[in-house]
Amino acid sequence: MFVQLMLRPKDYCPRRGCNMNNNYVLSYINPDTDGIACAISMAKLLSSKNENWTPAVFGSIGKETLFVLNSLEISIPTTDILLDEVDKIVLVDTHHKTQLPIGFPYDRVVSIIDHHPNGDEDLFPNADILNRKIGAAASLVAEMYIKRKIVDIPILKLLGFAILSNTLNFCAPSWTEFDKNIFRKICDIAPIDAEQIDRMFEQRSLILKKDIYVALGADFKVFDTKFGRVGVSQIEAYNLENMIDVSQCVDALQRLADENELDLCLFNGVDIRYKRSLVIAANSQSQELLSSLFRLDECSESHIFNRILLRKTDFVPQLNM
Incomplete structure (x- = not known):
């Protein structure tokens, strides 16, 4: 994929009249450390x-990610994006319509790097x-940095923190030997x-000191x-x-369900200390869904x-089987 992208003509652009400088690397709305690091x-x-x-x-940056960026003295990405003026987009950590803003220019995406199932590939011609x-x-x-022997210490550390964050320090069910070898x-x-790893994970608990509605909405996907x-x-x-x-x-x-016009809504709370998940249902219909998904x-x-459940490994596949 990456080689194909780099071999495109330098003046290639899916939009006529582009000036080759309004190019963005983006993730989903309110991205996590993995999305922003990528x-x-x-x-x-x-x-x-x-x-x-x-x-x-798109949206806000969580405390964990801000801690990592500040500790590595890496600039915080801009949130000032005018989609009408974008020339090319590389999309990372998602390729799902429901996770992107209304009016997103799918045809201007030239490359996608993701690790999630059930994406909307047909939207990106x-x-x-x-x-x-x-x-x-x-x-x-x-892996791209390592294969090209690019030694950028802050960037490599940023990617390392992102791997640890997404795999919960290799305690989550989603980690693979590939992740561990790259790390x-x-x-x-x-x-x-x-010590920095411990401090990174401590940032996650801070969100629970906020209003619970705000906390649950910070990482809410449809x-x-x-x-x-x-x-x-x-x-x-x-x-x-x-x-x-x-x-x-x-x-x-x-x-959250009412605001998004949903009948079905679940919360997955991962307790890093006890290495298990607390799952909560919004209503009786959601309770039935929870029971059906996990045969309770x-x-x-x-x-x-x-055990630790994750949305991408334990919920999304079950919802689509």
């Missing part, structure tokens, strides 16, 4: 004397697509301090599934179970699973 790293990798690429963000079932999109981008290669070049449109919120935090009030969470979930004997508003 956007920053790919923009730097693609930029040249003749062509500039800018990492940018001009894009080369690299989508591999692994733990983090950052692993794919880091080892990063650390051979740019070692990552264990999926078109065989059951209809389903909303799934996810928070990964240390000691999450002792910081969540189930009844307040149900009310906040129902509010009883329908209830909350259920603790004695």
Whole structure:
């Protein structure tokens, strides 16, 4: 994929009249550390004397990501994006219609780097697509740096933090040997301090000090599934179970469901301390969905699973089987 993109003519652009400088690397709305790390790293990798690429963000940046960027002294990506003036786009960590803003110019995407299933590939007629079932999109981008022997210590550390973030330090079910091998290669070049890793994960718990509706909405995604449109919120935090009030969470979930015109809405709370998940349903229909997805004997508003569940590995595939 990457080689194909680099071999395109330098004046290639899917939009007539482009000036080759309004090029952006983007992820989904309110991206996580993986999405932002990939956007920053790919923009730097693609930029040249003749062509500039800018990492940018739809929505907000989480505290964990801000901590990583600040600790590495890496500039925060712009949120000032005028889609009508964009020439070319590289999309990272997503290729799903429901995760992108209304009016997104799908035809201007020239490359996609992702690791999620069930994307909308047909929406991107001009894009080369690299989508591999692994733990983090950052692993794919880091491989590009390593293969090209590009030694950029802050960028490599950024990608390393992103891999750890997305795989929950290799405790999540989504990690693969590919992710771990790439992370080892990063650390051979740019070692990552264990204390900094702990501090990164501590940032996740800070979101639970906010209003629960705000917290659940920070990482809320809507999926078109065989059951209809389903909303799934996810928070990964240390000691999450002792910081969540189930009844307040149900009310906040129902509010999110109403605002997005959804009948089905779930919350997946990953407790990093206990390495398990607390799943909460917004209403009776969502309880039935939860019971069906995981073959539970009883329908209830909350259920603790004695393992870590992730939205991309345990919910999305089940919703589409």
